[in-house]
Amino acid sequence: MKSTPPATTAAKPNPSPSPSPSATMVKNGEISLSEIETWVFDLDNTLYSGVHGLFDQIDVRMQSYVADFLGLSPDEAKKVQKKYFREFGTTLRGMMVNHAMEAEPFLEYVHQIDVSIIPPDSALKGALGKLPGKKIIFTNASRDHANRVLARLGIEDHFGGIFDIKDGGFVPKPDPAKYRELADAFNFDPKNAIMVEDIARNLHPAKEMGMATLWVRTQADCAVCQEEPTGDFVDFETDDLTGWLAARLR
Ligand SMILES: [Mg+2]
16 A cells, blocks of 8 residues: 655645646637637548448458468457557557567558548538638548548648658557657647547547547447547537538638
8 A cells, every 4th residue: 555645745836737638728618719729630530421431441451461460360350450459549559569560561551442432522621721720630540541531532732731650650549649749740739729539539648738629429330439438538529520610610
């Protein structure tokens, strides 16, 4: 059992208090978009709907790569893939840590998919065009994949940059260090930023840094994406990102 420190030690003021968990522009359960200087968007199943099953194509290719790499049956490979996705944030990270797999060939293979199954999104394009502030993509996928998806949606001109899995040294969200690296790389103040993402647990480090958070509920067939937040770190949630933005752009 830990001993209780003496009162004099406990009363010592903290010279560097941790940042407030509440973003300054969130007031009375609402947010003023004009106060947001930086928008941090996840890509997959956030900027397009999970109903199209685009990520399912990546999922299938990840399973086949894992099966080949480890000499497993498809069912065994699927179990390994899901386990690593849950424990490490990405299948890639689990394979790198546990099996010394190289990142780049895996990423190139799994992202060879048909993005034409998602439709261009003129409504989202219109909403993004009206949003004040800088917009950034923060993805556990590759830059090439992000560029293909953004081009297909027709929204590629609205983003000032992409922080992909390689930029993070192949260490994925929700590792808190990656969020700090993102803020440094794009030189923004988390207290004037909002993060938008379909996997609730990936919003936790953003909130800890002082960012506002918007959880986009997805219909994707993905257990981790469907998990409810396990704490008070989601400011807003929606199942319709464009509608959420449009309602606040009036
Ligand atoms: Mg996502």
